[in-house]
Amino acid sequence: xxxxxxxxxxxxxxxxxxxxxxxxxxxxxxxxxxxxxxxxxxxxxxxxxxxxxxxxxxxxxxxxxxxxxxxxxxxxxxxxxxxxxxxxxxxxxxxxxxxxxxxxxxxxxxxxxxxxxxxxxxxxxxxxxxxxxxxxxxxxxxxxxxxxxxxxxxxxxxxxxxxxxxxxxxxxxxxxxxxxxxxxxxxxxxxxxxxxxxxxxxxxxxxxxxxxxxxxxxxxxxxxxxxxxxxxxxxxxxxxxxxxxxxxxxxxxxxxxxxxxxxxxxxxxxxxxxxxxxxxxxxxxxxxxxxxxxxxxxxxxxxxxxxxxxxxxxxxxxxxxxxxxxxxxxxxxxxxxxxxxxxxxxxxxxxxxxxxxxxxxxxxxxxxxxxxxxxxxxxxx
Amino acid sequence: xxxxxxxxxxxxxxxxxxxxxxxxxxxxxxxxxxxxxxxxxxxxxxxxxxxxxxxxxxxxxxxxxxxxxxxxxxxxxxxxxxxxxxxxxxxxxxxxxxxxxxxxxxxxxxxxxxxxxxxxxxxxxxxxxxxxxxxxxxxxxxxxxxxxxxxxxxxxxxxxxxxxxxxxxxxxxxxxxxxxxxxxxxxxxxxxxxxxxxxxxxxxxxxxxxxxxxxxxxxxxxxxxxxxxxxxxxxxxxxxxxxxxxxxxxxxxxxxxxxxxxxxxxxxxxxxxxxxxxxxxxxxxxxxxxxxxxxxxxxxxxxxxxxxxxxxxxxxxxxxxxxxxxxxxxxxxxxxxxxxxxxxxxxxxxxxxxxxxxxxxxxxxxxxxxxxxxxxxxxxxxxxxxxxxxxxxxxxxxxxxxxxxxxxxxxxxxxxxxxxxxxxxxxxxxxxxxxxxxxxxxxxxxxxxxxxxxxxxxxxxxxxxxxxxxxxxxxxxxxxxxxxxxxxxxxxxxxxxxxxxxxxxxxxxxxxxxxxxxxxxxxxxxxxxxxxxxxxxxxxxxxxxxxxx
Numbered sequence: 001x002x003x004x005x006x007x008x009x010x011x012x013x014x015x016x017x018x019x020x021x022x023x024x025x026x027x028x029x030x031x032x033x034x035x036x037x038x039x040x041x042x043x044x045x046x047x048x049x050x051x052x053x054x055x056x057x058x059x060x061x062x063x064x065x066x067x068x069x070x071x072x073x074x075x076x077x078x079x080x081x082x083x084x085x086x087x088x089x090x091x092x093x094x095x096x097x098x099x100x101x102x103x104x105x106x107x108x109x110x111x112x113x114x115x116x117x118x119x120x121x122x123x124x125x126x127x128x129x130x131x132x133x134x135x136x137x138x139x140x141x142x143x144x145x146x147x148x149x150x151x152x153x154x155x156x157x158x159x160x161x162x163x164x165x166x167x168x169x170x171x172x173x174x175x176x177x178x179x180x181x182x183x184x185x186x187x188x189x190x191x192x193x194x195x196x197x198x199x200x201x202x203x204x205x206x207x208x209x210x211x212x213x214x215x216x217x218x219x220x221x222x223x224x225x226x227x228x229x230x231x232x233x234x235x236x237x238x239x240x241x242x243x244x245x246x247x248x249x250x251x252x253x254x255x256x257x258x259x260x261x262x263x264x265x266x267x268x269x270x271x272x273x274x275x276x277x278x279x280x281x282x283x284x285x286x287x288x289x290x291x292x293x294x295x296x297x298x299x300x301x302x303x304x305x306x307x308x309x310x311x312x313x314x315x316x317x318x319x320x321x322x323x324x325x326x327x328x329x330x331x332x333x334x335x336x337x338x339x340x341x342x343x344x345x346x347x348x349x350x351x352x353x354x355x356x357x358x359x360x361x362x363x364x365x366x367x368x369x370x371x372x373x374x375x376x377x378x379x380x381x
Numbered sequence: 382x383x384x385x386x387x388x389x390x391x392x393x394x395x396x397x398x399x400x401x402x403x404x405x406x407x408x409x410x411x412x413x414x415x416x417x418x419x420x421x422x423x424x425x426x427x428x429x430x431x432x433x434x435x436x437x438x439x440x441x442x443x444x445x446x447x448x449x450x451x452x453x454x455x456x457x458x459x460x461x462x463x464x465x466x467x468x469x470x471x472x473x474x475x476x477x478x479x480x481x482x483x484x485x486x487x488x489x490x491x492x493x494x495x496x497x498x499x500x501x502x503x504x505x506x507x508x509x510x511x512x513x514x515x516x517x518x519x520x521x522x523x524x525x526x527x528x529x530x531x532x533x534x535x536x537x538x539x540x541x542x543x544x545x546x547x548x549x550x551x552x553x554x555x556x557x558x559x560x561x562x563x564x565x566x567x568x569x570x571x572x573x574x575x576x577x578x579x580x581x582x583x584x585x586x587x588x589x590x591x592x593x594x595x596x597x598x599x600x601x602x603x604x605x606x607x608x609x610x611x612x613x614x615x616x617x618x619x620x621x622x623x624x625x626x627x628x629x630x631x632x633x634x635x636x637x638x639x640x641x642x643x644x645x646x647x648x649x650x651x652x653x654x655x656x657x658x659x660x661x662x663x664x665x666x667x668x669x670x671x672x673x674x675x676x677x678x679x680x681x682x683x684x685x686x687x688x689x690x691x692x693x694x695x696x697x698x699x700x701x702x703x704x705x706x707x708x709x710x711x712x713x714x715x716x717x718x719x720x721x722x723x724x725x726x727x728x729x730x731x732x733x734x735x736x737x738x739x740x741x742x743x744x745x746x747x748x749x750x751x752x753x754x755x756x757x758x759x760x761x762x763x764x765x766x767x768x769x770x771x772x773x774x775x776x777x778x779x780x781x782x783x784x785x786x787x788x789x790x791x792x793x794x795x796x797x798x799x800x801x802x803x804x805x806x807x808x809x810x811x812x813x814x815x816x817x818x819x820x821x822x823x824x825x826x827x828x829x830x831x832x833x834x835x836x837x838x839x840x841x842x843x844x845x846x847x848x849x850x851x852x853x854x855x856x857x858x859x860x861x862x863x864x865x866x867x868x869x870x871x872x873x874x875x876x877x878x879x880x881x882x883x884x885x886x887x888x889x890x891x892x893x894x895x896x897x898x899x900x901x902x903x904x905x906x907x908x909x910x911x912x913x914x915x916x917x918x919x920x921x922x923x924x925x926x927x928x929x930x
Contacts, residue, residue: 280749280753281776283779290775
């Protein structure tokens, strides 16, 4: 039942629009009321933020170095090795020669983990994969170094916190970089497919008739293609890479948005305020953007976190099968594949499993909270 | 369960000091505050009030149909034959619901299950409370359908709700309510969604059934005309309280409370401008036709047409109002949409001397400025996501793109002032306004562009009575001030009479009668018009066959 709102002599405060509009404020309140989703969002944002700075956390170059009185920033600037008396185009700061040279003429500050995702640890105690250092005695973990347990290089940053994979690369570093690339890939794919899908759904729903009919038939045929096989075939022809994979998967993933957006536009295009806008002479594009899209955005935003986790899973499974990112890239799927073929090294599979499950759970919790926040009928007591 | 002899002393239902509170988001609001009234056997009590007055909440509380635990009862009791329903167990309550006390609702379409045929809808209640099944149940269903005046009930048993008209659906609802010979029937605005002609029939039916069965009725409505026609006693409610109660004739003749006086005085008044054939023509339609094709067969060939508007001629002059009246489905709204080129049509339409019949979207855009529309539903016609200033300013953005932000703001403020709203309220969102205020905003949106012609599509039918009168007054003032031409589409003849100087009576897409308002209202030439007027002004049912059921 409608209640009559008595209007007091109103304050002339300018209207709150956009993110600060009353509707969005209520949504934010609802979102915060879901404690699990709210905290999941913060944890996820912190993890994602940290992984964006992966170069400063896990890298095979020092953050800052002082060499013969000159301040160097190897983490951001490539210095040729001849600067330090070597001959390579890129300096390998981990090599004994360069390390001793810099330490003799200055100092270096390393990131907490002295490995990048591709760095091979040449001082592993035994053949790869090696276990996390805390599973070994001090003598054992330093046995790869010339000086044994007393070697000055056998320090925390040089040890493999989560062990190494079968090519003696640091699992911790690969995990951080792999997490970042998964989330970035998921975000890029989700946003791109949302843009394509929402536009297609909007056009279909708004114009209806033949446009809708033809596009709907096309989508039916398109979405009944065996996506995974097509991905495998294309991946075999085109050189694999981040953007090639993104493009291929975008070809099919936008379809998921069309249904909800189309339905929302079909429903809302006969709303009286849309008719009213038409009677004012407002153009089609403006009506779609200003009056109809906000309706459809609720359904779309509710959908987003689930599409995001779906995209991440797809990338991981392609990597697992070996059709994903090019060899050598950090990838959780590849780590799972390694874990499968090295059952004697459980830290590989376990790391990948924990990262995947934490990441997907966080996204799903955030998704649930978003869905509740956008539900106009949901009440919190 | 034959009706017991009437005894005036023991009320059938007695509501004592009822209070209903709603909790939402940590806040508690009181919807009903200390309401008391009695319903005696065989008596019709009307609960009158505007929307938000708490009348429906009171009625729903009797059978505990509110959303619990959001709703609660801090105080009061509802005694039905001496038993307190508020504190009854759910199991006991279920025996009362649909058996001793039944309800009919406003919207007959959504109150019936669209997937069940009529026989099953009514049969379910019989089975639940009386254990009737098979042939016995069918016999009773037929009897009930016959009672509520559905013709050829045998053929209707297998019909689904969508195959019935609004009036027939409401009759089925009544049949369901009567199935167990209730002692009390609660009717919550049972005729608000229906045409005036059908409304008169339903009211006559309810009155007849009441007399026949000796049941009591609680009638909830905002329409005083209906109250006068049907109720023995009336309780006037506002803001959750009953402010006046008494025998209907007494309350109407001698209202005590200020609110009752205000309600009684709120019928649309005033007279329209006089017809003046010398004024310039604003819009003219010649043989306007809107035919929707019916396609059939494999190749979807057009086999026939639904003739929504079938050859209408009309002329509307500056400063004048043309009323289009008719039952729902008569094509009056379609005609309005065709004239404003919101749907395609055939025939000549001249707007300000320019033939616009073939105009497309782009050609129409500059003309839209001089041709505005106000829609029926003030809740649906304002985008809930835009503040008022954007809603009103949207048209200015299209038609006067050169306007600076400050100038546009000034125009919006002026338009709000013109329709009687505080300009400072332009920063608010539509949900902060009442229905009448929203309709004023919709009118301001049309007026800000300074149109010559406004199509008003039932602008008052979603509003409360007293608000209707205010909106009619506002429209008349605006017309006089800006020399506007109105095309006023309505099924409410009282409002049309107060605003239109000419009337077109439409039926099945054709003109039944056309002429000056006073002539049509007082001396209709056609039988159909006569029936319509009787139903509208006296709530008199006319013999079936004359009008649609």
